[in-house]
Amino acid sequence: MLATQIHSYQFEFRAYQRPFRQPLKTSQGLWNVRTGILLRLTDETGQVGFGEIAPLAWFGSETFEQTLVFCRQLPSEITAEHISAIPSTLPACQFGLESAWLALNLNNVAAKIRNPKSEIPYSALLPTGPDAVEAWRSLWQQGFYTFKWKVGVAAVQEELEILQTLCQSLPPQARLRLDANAGLTLETAIAYLQACDQLGIEFLEQPLPVNQFQNMLALSQQYSTPLALDESVATLAQLKTCYAQGWRGIFVIKPAIAGFPSQLRQFCQTHQIDAVFSSVFETAIGRDIGLSLAAELTSSDRAAGFGVTHWFSDSWDQLSDFEQLWNSL
Structure with a gap:
């Protein structure tokens, strides 16, 4: 999955709240606010990779509270091994941390807010x-x-x-x-x-x-x-x-x-x-x-x-x- 060569990354996270323009109504009820966590990894050269944890507990992921607990217990410097060790009970955390790592190490399109795959309908x-x-x-x-x-x-x-x-x-x-x-x-x-x-x-x-x-x-x-x-x-x-x-x-x-x-x-x-x-x-x-x-x-x-x-x-x-x-x- 992740490279075995050991590098450490400065780890930061910030929680966010985004109110919907109008509540999203589904058969499961009303959804008023999207909460999540943005992540930033910085390597030894100062290069940055961003990721996001956007849980959806009623859909089957971990809760937002669980993602906060997870992020708070991580050290300020992490390695790929920390990411690989995230358990399957935290799938949104797995996505967020590996996304940041991929953006940093594989030159994904993480610097632009607009995805270059604009041809995707x-x-x-x-x-x-x-x-x-x-x-x-x-x-x-x-x-x-x-x-x-x-x-x-x-x-x-x-x-x-x-x-x-x-x-x-x-x-x-x-x-x-x-x-x-x-x-x-x-x-x-x-x-x-x-x-x-x-x-x-x-x-x-x-x-x-x-x-x-x-x-x-x-x-x-x-x-x-x-x-x-x-x-x-x-x-x-x-x-x-x-x-x-x-x-x-x-x-x-x-x-x-x-x-x-x-x-x-x-x-x-x-x-x-x-x-x-x-x-x-x-x-x-x-x-x-x-x-x-x-x-x-x-x-x-x-x-x-x-x-x-x-x-x-x-x-x-x-x-x-x-x-x-x-x-x-």
């Missing part, structure tokens, strides 16, 4: 409910052609009616994917899939809870609309388990909580899975390596799920480099 996250019917228009003008809409938030029949209206309003070139955040029952999942087959939905993401893998596997073989696993494959260990159990549909991968980027890369290259890389509402620092992985490992023309910056009202995404973002905290 993004899907834009729409608001839940009827607001989606109009919200796509301004995003379309900004260059988004794939959209994600979260379902399982309101009554099924109400959402299906909105879905019909939304699909009728979208241009023929647009793609629409649905995300249930594990919030459907088997009965309601079937109702959505029947509608999806009629409407040409790109895919339905995680319709059922994680403990209903076999039902999702069966559904994936009964309808023409592809199913995607998301919560079921939050970490690399879960991804490996679902693959071993026979899942050959879409894997939605959130690299910021999946674990070590190097191990994720190795698995994807070995197994050639249908992967869609997606955001956990991290800052541009975490997004940088996520997009680098997406550019390298996405085998289809599916848009990456990183079109989420419009959900924040701050100006962080307009800063010119990572140093400015670090200094803004």
